[in-house]
Amino acid sequence: MTPPINLVLFDIGGVLGSNGWDREQRMAAVERFGLDEEDFQYRHEETVGALEAGQISLDEYLDVAIFGDNRSFSREEFTSFMFAQSVPWPESIAVARDLADSRTVRMATLNNESEALNNYRIQHFGLRDIFPTFFSSCWLGVRKPTHEIYTRVLGMTQADPKRALFIDDRTQNLGPAAALGMQTIRFQSASQLRANLEARGLLV
Numbered sequence: 001m002t003p004p005i006n007l008v009l010f011d012i013g014g015v016l017g018s019n020g021w022d023r024e025q026r027m028a029a030v031e032r033f034g035l036d037e038e039d040f041q042y043r044h045e046e047t048v049g050a051l052e053a054g055q056i057s058l059d060e061y062l063d064v065a066i067f068g069d070n071r072s073f074s075r076e077e078f079t080s081f082m083f084a085q086s087v088p089w090p091e092s093i094a095v096a097r098d099l100a101d102s103r104t105v106r107m108a109t110l111n112n113e114s115e116a117l118n119n120y121r122i123q124h125f126g127l128r129d130i131f132p133t134f135f136s137s138c139w140l141g142v143r144k145p146t147h148e149i150y151t152r153v154l155g156m157t158q159a160d161p162k163r164a165l166f167i168d169d170r171t172q173n174l175g176p177a178a179a180l181g182m183q184t185i186r187f188q189s190a191s192q193l194r195a196n197l198e199a200r201g202l203l204v
Helices: 023-033 037-052 058-065 075-084 090-102 115-124 147-157 171-179 190-199
Strands: 007-010 106-111 134-136 164-168 183-186
Touching: 023 037, 023 075, 037 058, 058 075, 058 115, 075 115, 090 106, 090 190, 106 147, 115 134, 134 147, 147 164, 147 171, 164 171, 171 183, 183 190
Parallel strands: 007 106, 007 164, 106 134, 164 183
Antiparallel strands: none
16 A cells, blocks of 8 residues: 655645746746847756755856846846746645645745746745745756755655655656655646645545
8 A cells, every 4th residue: 555645745846836937938038138148048947956956046047147248127027027938727736725825734835946936936926825945956056957955855854755745847857756755746737736636635
């Protein structure tokens, strides 16, 4: 028999809302601000790892990725646009809220994000009312899909991997968790997630 779950970890971008600063959001910025797509992508890739691991600030990232050249727009305009790309998904958040209200499991988030954007999304999505703990790459210093981020979370929670469930929309993030013995759900829709949680006896 599968051991009963007592810890559920939710990804944020792609599960509880739109991605924060993924390819789709960056392409929107290319169009909105007339950026050179190839140059921007190169600069982004050079710095995004350090940004999401909490090694550099958002301003340092923007210094390299955007404002290394003179621009016709301000840093404030660009930052506001970045944050505005974060859109909560009410139906998914309702699933997480219902699970939290059931008080049957411990809950936390596990995501890759820069600190500034992470804090904005936690507040803007109303996640503090649902999750007591946020395991974010910017605070852990490591990112998905490395095994290290999962082992750190398991160590910090002292959770049995077989009794931990991780929900993410990307198979490459679920694989390492499963390899450590964790149960996983690949998110596709709020209704599918609710049905999967009901099947596991976590929601009724």
